[in-house]
Amino acid sequence: MKAPLSWILEHVDVPAGTTTEEITDRLTLTGLKLEAIVSPGREITGPLVIGRVLTMEPEPQKNGKTINWCTVDVGPELNAAHGTGEQSDGVGIVCGAHNFKPGDLVVTVLPGGVLPGGFEIGARKTYGHLSAGMICSARELGLGEDHDGIIVLPEDAGAPGDDVRPVLGLDEEVIEFEINPDRAYALSLRGIAREVLVSVDGACNFRDPAVRDTPAANDQGHPVVVEDAEGCPVFVARRVDGFDPAAPTPDFMVQRITAAGMRPISLAVDVTNYVMLETGRPIHGYDADRVQGTLVVRRAREGERLTTLDGTSRALDPGDLVVTDDSGIIGLGGVMGGETTEMSSTTTSVLVEAAHWDAVSMFRTGRRHRITSEAGKRNERGVDPTICEAAADRVVELLVEHGGGTAHPGVTVVGTPPAMPVVDVPGDLAARVSGMDISEERAVECLRAVGCEVEGNGTLAVTPPPWRPDLTDAQDFSEEVIRLVGYDKVPSVLPTPSSGRGLTRAQQLRRRIGRTLAGEGYVEVVSFPFVGEADLDALGLPDDDPRRDLLRLSNPLSSEAALMTSTLLPGVLRAAGRNVGHGTSDLALFETATVTLPRHAGPAAILPVDRRPSAEEFAALDAALPAQPLHLAVVASGDAVSGGWWGPARPVSWSDAVEAVRAVAAALGLEVTATAAEVAPWHPGRCAELSVAGDVVGHAGELHPKVCQAFGLPKRTVAAEVDLDVLIARSVHLRQAPVFSSYPVAKEDVALVVDASVPAADVEAALREGAGELLESLRLFDVYTGDQVGEGRKSLAYALRFRAPDRTLKEGEAAAARDAAVAHATERTGAVQRT
Numbered sequence: 001m002k003a004p005l006s007w008i009l010e011h012v013d014v015p016a017g018t019t020t021e022e023i024t025d026r027l028t029l030t031g032l033k034l035e036a037i038v039s040p041g042r043e044i045t046g047p048l049v050i051g052r053v054l055t056m057e058p059e060p061q062k063n064g065k066t067i068n069w070c071t072v073d074v075g076p077e078l079n080a081a082h083g084t085g086e087q088s089d090g091v092g093i094v095c096g097a098h099n100f101k102p103g104d105l106v107v108t109v110l111p112g113g114v115l116p117g118g119f120e121i122g123a124r125k126t127y128g129h130l131s132a133g134m135i136c137s138a139r140e141l142g143l144g145e146d147h148d149g150i151i152v153l154p155e156d157a158g159a160p161g162d163d164v165r166p167v168l169g170l171d172e173e174v175i176e177f178e179i180n181p182d183r184a185y186a187l188s189l190r191g192i193a194r195e196v197l198v199s200v201d202g203a204c205n206f207r208d209p210a211v212r213d214t215p216a217a218n219d220q221g222h223p224v225v226v227e228d229a230e231g232c233p234v235f236v237a238r239r240v241d242g243f244d245p246a247a248p249t250p251d252f253m254v255q256r257i258t259a260a261g262m263r264p265i266s267l268a269v270d271v272t273n274y275v276m277l278e279t280g281r282p283i284h285g286y287d288a289d290r291v292q293g294t295l296v297v298r299r300a301r302e303g304e305r306l307t308t309l310d311g312t313s314r315a316l317d318p319g320d321l322v323v324t325d326d327s328g329i330i331g332l333g334g335v336m337g338g339e340t341t342e343m344s345s346t347t348t349s350v351l352v353e354a355a356h357w358d359a360v361s362m363f364r365t366g367r368r369h370r371i372t373s374e375a376g377k378r379n380e381r382g383v384d385p386t387i388c389e390a391a392a393d394r395v396v397e398l399l400v401e402h403g404g405g406t407a408h409p410g411v412t413v414v415g416t417p418p419a420m421p422v423v424d425v426p427g428d429l430a431a432r433v434s435g436m437d438i439s440e441e442r443a444v445e446c447l448r449a450v451g452c453e454v455e456g457n458g459t460l461a462v463t464p465p466p467w468r469p470d471l472t473d474a475q476d477f478s479e480e481v482i483r484l485v486g487y488d489k490v491p492s493v494l495p496t497p498s499s500g501r502g503l504t505r506a507q508q509l510r511r512r513i514g515r516t517l518a519g520e521g522y523v524e525v526v527s528f529p530f531v532g533e534a535d536l537d538a539l540g541l542p543d544d545d546p547r548r549d550l551l552r553l554s555n556p557l558s559s560e561a562a563l564m565t566s567t568l569l570p571g572v573l574r575a576a577g578r579n580v581g582h583g584t585s586d587l588a589l590f591e592t593a594t595v596t597l598p599r600h601a602g603p604a605a606i607l608p609v610d611r612r613p614s615a616e617e618f619a620a621l622d623a624a625l626p627a628q629p630l631h632l633a634v635v636a637s638g639d640a641v642s643g644g645w646w647g648p649a650r651p652v653s654w655s656d657a658v659e660a661v662r663a664v665a666a667a668l669g670l671e672v673t674a675t676a677a678e679v680a681p682w683h684p685g686r687c688a689e690l691s692v693a694g695d696v697v698g699h700a701g702e703l704h705p706k707v708c709q710a711f712g713l714p715k716r717t718v719a720a721e722v723d724l725d726v727l728i729a730r731s732v733h734l735r736q737a738p739v740f741s742s743y744p745v746a747k748e749d750v751a752l753v754v755d756a757s758v759p760a761a762d763v764e765a766a767l768r769e770g771a772g773e774l775l776e777s778l779r780l781f782d783v784y785t786g787d788q789v790g791e792g793r794k795s796l797a798y799a800l801r802f803r804a805p806d807r808t809l810k811e812g813e814a815a816a817a818r819d820a821a822v823a824h825a826t827e828r829t830g831a832v833q834r835t
Contacts, residue, residue: 003174037173049160053071069094074133078110116141228321230358231361244348253274257274280383283354286343334375422461423461427444435491438482451465452471548566634661636656658701658720673691703717749800774802776801781798
């Protein structure tokens with residue numbers, strides 16, 4: 001919300017000498033956050049003056065354009081400084097606009113001036129003339145987007161040569177506030193001025209623009225029928241006849257509307273916008289001569305359509321509130337009017353509508369039709385329902401005053417404003433919540449200052465003001481008290497930590513996992529836990545994959561990602577794709593986060609608040625909640641080792657993804673077994689199933705080429721995902737430190753030939769089991785396929801290391817252990833020792 005300071009101070013007085021910064025500082029401390037303080041003329045320097053056009057000679061050009069060679073009187077002193085021999089009583093300026101004539105007062109910037117954007121003005125030769133300045137439009141001065149013509153000033157603006165800044169309001173300070181959605185009252189000068197009254201020390205004399213004597217309702221007004229009183233509790237209609245559609249909007253109104261961030265259109269429209277900004281009450285105007293018969297407010301019916309003011313034909317929903325006449329629907333109530341009754345350049349009779357609309361209906365209608373408007377923004381947040389008559393009367397007053405119209409004697413008022421609820425609030429609640437010494441008397445004073453009615457002692461019966469629909473709970477009122485007393489006065493007290501407590505074992509292990517992956521060269525990322533069906537399709541998950549069983553959000557941030565994810569892969573793959581798209585092809589990323597797995601145990605029960613829930617109630621609630629295990633996902637692409645003078649680069653392979661998980665498991669004191677598997681989104685034949693002591697914890701390998709293409713990743717990108725909860729659960733207890741032997745190691749190597757379908761992990765497991773307790777380590781160091789082993793066969797070469805903890809091995813012990821290992825592998829896997 002942008003608010004000119006002069007407009008604010010028109011409704012409330014502050015002590016003399018109070019600066020804009022002091023006002024905004026106090027407003028920020030009480031919850032009305034400052035966004036910026038701007039002045040339209042802050043970027044303009046140099047001579048910017050009033051000029052009178054003396055002569056105007058049209059000159060057609062070869063390019064088809066016609067320019068005007070003008071003589072402009074800018075006062076004797078400036079005429080002498082910038083004039084030339086071509087003009088004796090002014091300066092010569094070339095202008096391409098045509099909306100002015102000799103005798104008009106215009107805004108003139110002379111050589112040496114600088115306009116917004118750093119646009120420097122100088123005397124220059126153009127179109128065969130020496131142009132000594134420029135006649136300005138609103139856009140060139142930063143006052144709006146109008147660039148079709150220059151600004152023509154009223155006759156009483158001043159004399160040629162006078163500074164034009166005060167006339168245009170260029171010295172006006174405009175305060176821009178960030179308004180929270182629950183404070184719709186602050187989307188008006190009325191609301192901001194009231195906040196100044198209660199926030200700034202010494203502020204007084206609040207002049208409420210909505211407090212005025214209004215004519216009583218009578219039977220001469222335009223007939224209105226409200227069929228849905230819940231959707232539209234109040235509907236006020238007034239009429240102005242004899243309105244001059246050509247009457248200009250007064251300068252003060254143009255300046256204020258523009259400063260508030262809106263675009264002046266015409267007097268009739270500008271008046272409704274001006275009153276909306278002033279009071280916060282959205283107003284709609286109809287061309288009364290186009291309205292046929294009684295206005296009816298109802299819900300839309302199936303199949304009905306409306307062409308709104310923006311020229312869009314909209315299919316209406318039965319939940320939409322509409323305004324109709326005998327011709328059909330003429331407006332989408334509270335959101336946007338219809339095209340058929342739009343005010344135009346021929347409108348001479350204006351029917352003014354000031355209605356209060358249900359905020360929830362307004363929000364849903366605006367969201368449904370994707371309409372964003374200043375009126376809708378206020379209606380959907382909640383507006384004061386008691387000021388409809390005052391706002392309509394203010395519009396009528398301004399139309400009559402500036403448009404030459406006559407107020408019709410008829411006044412239509414249908415319905416009454418809904419009553420505000422009475423809330424019981426403990427008198428000491430604000431003190432207990434904030435820790436400040438706030439007496440009940442001080443609390444009552446603060447509540448009355450914001451417009452509440454307060455009765456009683458001890459437990460206060462508080463009725464919020466009609467412009468504050470956000471005050472519904474006792475805590476809301478305590479917050480009002482605390483913010484007026486001052487958030488800056490809330491004492492800062494550090495809680496005393498209990499002794500002997502620190503990170504849990506699980507927390508320590510989660511940190512160890514992060515440090516381990518960082519040491520392996522991986523960078524942590526954090527992604528949103530939301531996915532859509534398109535993400536699962538991109539992973540290539542089959543229809544019956546359990547990872548497609550997802551929890552759907554009732555109010556998602558995006559309709560394209562309305563599901564809670566069951567896998568971390570979409571998030572890390574998207575992050576990797578963004579990095580690759582920015583030129584980083586060699587990358588290694590990881591993420592640790594929870595996933596959501598629905599249990600389908602029915603809706604969660606609402607637990608009682610008057611007693612401690614029973615163990616059975618807690619168990620039922622826990623069973624209804626989705627499981628949220630902690631997962632780890634890694635992704636890597638490009639080169640694992642960069643090339644250089646030391647040798648060629650080594651690209652990442654599926655084994656890198658497996659090794660990343662093994663490094664994590666090793667940090668937890670666990671060993672991971674990898675066996676071949678076929679699981680989406682990994683490439684068949686290059687996917688490993690990872691298990692710990694027989695329990696499957698995840699998968700790793702090379703991603704399928706279609707998955708790489710879907711996420712914008714290079715071919716041969718690798719990834720892994722494992723369940724960290726399982727790993728951490730198996731590593732909760734402290735493990736015994738390994739015992740190192742000082743005796744020499746015995747080295748034995750063995751090469752075994754097996755069928756190509758036999759996993760190397762099975763051969764390794766058999767060797768370990770057969771080697772016995774003397775085996776210290778076993779490592780696969782070579783895989784060979786070729787003519788020497790035959791088609792469909794492969795040779796696996798292992799390095800076995802044997803050592804005893806308390807003695808030197810005797811001759812033949814290592815060889816015997818090796819032979820036992822080979823024999824067991826032969827029995828289990830059909831391996832044949834290669835000679």
